[in-house]
Amino acid sequence: MKHSVQLLLTVLVVLVTSTVWATPFDHNDHLSILEGEPCLTCHIEDGETIIPDQKVCLECHEGDWLEEVTFSGTKTHGASWALSHRAVAKAKTIDCASCHQQSDCLDCHKAGFADEVGEFSNNMNNIHRSDFHVSHPIAARTNPQLCTSCHESAYCSDCHNDFRRTSLAGASHQRSFSSLTVGASGPAHAKFNESQCQTCHPDSILPSHEWTTGHAREARKNLVTCQACHPEGDVCIKCHSARSGLGANPHPKDWDNIDGRMRRASNGRTCRKCH
Amino acid sequence: MDGLTLEYGDLDGFNLTLFGGGDVSYYEGYNVKDLIVGAEIRHSFFEEVNLGLSYLQKWDNSELANELVGLDVDYDYKDLLHIYSEAQFNYLADTISYFLAGTKYHRSEDWSLRTEYLYSLPVFSSTSIYSIFAVDEYQELFVEYEHRLAPGLRAFVNYAREMYEYDADADVFEAGLEKIRTGRFSGYVIGTWREDPDGQDLTGFKLYGATTITHKLQAGIGVHVDVLERYLDEDEDETTSSRIWVDGTVTFNRKINLQAKVERIESDLWDEYYRGRVRLNVRF
Structure with a gap:
């Protein structure tokens, strides 16, 4: 009964003030006037789209009102809404649960x-x-948080562990180191045989002939893809450890500003892997 | 997250949310040692500006794996221009790890224009060796125009500029037509073209159509085809992959329906394979 009276009063207010509400349509005003009423009052169940049919408006308004008012488009539920709703849903600026x-x-x-x-x-x-087995590298190399928002890295390694490394598309995994020279004017690496690798690269991964200098660029571009196949990063430490291999420093330029927080957070566990 | 969320709204216009539980990613192996705790406070200013501030910690056994601060803003100017943004600050790495800012002009009921800027860095656990490596920034610009042709029928065209710090940028164009089911028919057709100077060009399309045969039976047929350029052993090839399927839904009542689908997946890399699925949905 109370709701009926409230609804009746609301209808009266809407009818009385509707002429003042000439263009444009104001959703917020409707929310105020219909405060407490469910969204389904206008966005009726089984409606064809989220935009109410105009016959719904006529439940409260005269036909003339429809001729005077102009409607804006919806700020949500566009064609790519399935991909773009994250910000609005997280901000809770609309109540998704009122319809979904x-x-x-x-x-x-x-x-x-x-x-x-x-x-x-x-x-x-x-x-x-x-066939996403084929085309997924594109998605994997764009937004680095895209895949990890749903998948753990182990999800990738389930498949990638079965690949021959030389069949991967990344240039870093191709055998192209042989043309590299030792220093600026030294001989090309092709001049050496595998037994000599350890002389200059003790305990490194380089003797496997599957790694090139190009890997640095690819790794920086999207490090998550590296983690997909090398979840523990053991292969990285082969060269980047401070205790063995090439001793190549992998840290970013501003590392001195960060390392304290990282060390405290991990209790030095990560640092001890290399230092 | 699998856990508990507590929401409290009686704080003079502020809404407080506390949450905690186990981290759940979509994988069979659920690591019960991951613990997430956090809080969010939200408030609306001037009726139209919604602001949210959040804080999250993720623990890996006894170590603090991640510590993140989030901020989101949402504002709709006169039902004309929707402005939204979200940012994530990775405290342990002392960097903004995610930032999205977008606008949608939606004054007309017939068309809209959406723009977005995205900045993203990966977030690794402090217990992972990957957390100490240098990484490049990823940025993206996105523009989408959408036009409503008729109730339930809309066309769109969008463009994304993928920007890499030390690699060539890529351009992605997409155009499509979507029919939402307002009567018997529904479906979509989309064409995608990606141009990447570093390889991985992609050309593809998606096509799907469905119709209600009776008020309890709906059937559809669709196809997705992509041609991806790949570099292998200093050669390049164009790999075609496709997915073709037929599907059907029998609706018994508002709470129960039965769905079935048979699909054929094929690519130049692997043999074709077929997959069939039957699913009974019961809504409680």
Whole structure:
């Protein structure tokens, strides 16, 4: 009864003031006037889209009102909404639960086959396109937080452990070190045989002939892809340890400003791997 | 996160959220030793500006693996221009590890324009050797124009500029048409073209159509095809991959439906394979 009276009063207020509300349509005003009423009052259940049909407006407004008012587009639920809703959903600026159930979220935010992200019939915005075994390196090398927002690195290594390293597309894993010279004017590495590697590169990975100087650029570009196959980073330490190998310093330029926090956080556990 | 979230809203306009639990990534192996704890405080200013500040710690056994601070802002100017942003500060690495700023002009009900800027760095656990390595910044600019052609029918075109610190930038163009199911038919068609001077060009399309045969039965058919340029052993090749499928949904009532799908996946790298799936959905 109380709700009916409230609704009746609301309708009266809307009818009385509707002429004042000439263009444009103001959603916030409707939220104030219909305070306490569910979103489904206008966004009716089984509506064709999130934008209410104009016959819904006529439940409260006269037909003339529709001719005077102009409607803006929705700030949400665009064509690529499945990929762009993160900021709005996290900020809770709209109440997703007023229309959606948690199962709607779980349509995408769950484990499963790549084609199952989104609708069963394959969501238009599913980033796992075609045979994603083939095309996923593109996604993996763009935003470094993209894959890790859903997958652990072990998810990658399950497949990548089965690859021959030389079949990987990355230039870092190709055998191209032989043309490199020793120093600026020294002989090319092709002049040496494998038994001589340890002379200059003690305990390094270089004798395996599968590593090049190009790996530094690729690693900096997206270090997460390295971790996908080398989760513990043991292969890195072969050369980058301060105690063995080439002793190549892998730290960023501002490392002196950071190392204290990292050391305290890990209780020096990470430092001891190399130092 | 699997755990507990407590929300408290009676703080003079402020909303406080406390959360804690185990870290859950989508993988079979669930590491119960990961612990996440954090808090978020949120407030709306001037009715339209929403501000959120959050703090998170992730523990790996007895070590502090990550310590992150987040800030998000959301503002809709006169139902005309939606401005949103989120930032993540990685305290242990003393750096902004994620920043997104976006706008959407949506004054007209017939068209909208969205722009976004993204800055991203990986976040590694302090217990991982990868946390001590130098990394490059990744930045992205994105523009999307969307046009509503009819109720439930919209066209869009977007462009993304992927910017790498020491590598060549890549351009990605996409255009498409989407029909949301407002009557019998639904579907989409999208074309994608990616140009990358460092390799990995991609050309592809997605096509899908579905129709309701009766009010309880819906059937669809779709195909995704991509041609990816790859460099292998100093050679380059173009690898074509595809996914073709048919699907159907039988709706028994509002809470129960049965879905089935058969798909064929093929690429130049591997033999074709087929996958079938039947799923019964019950909503409680």
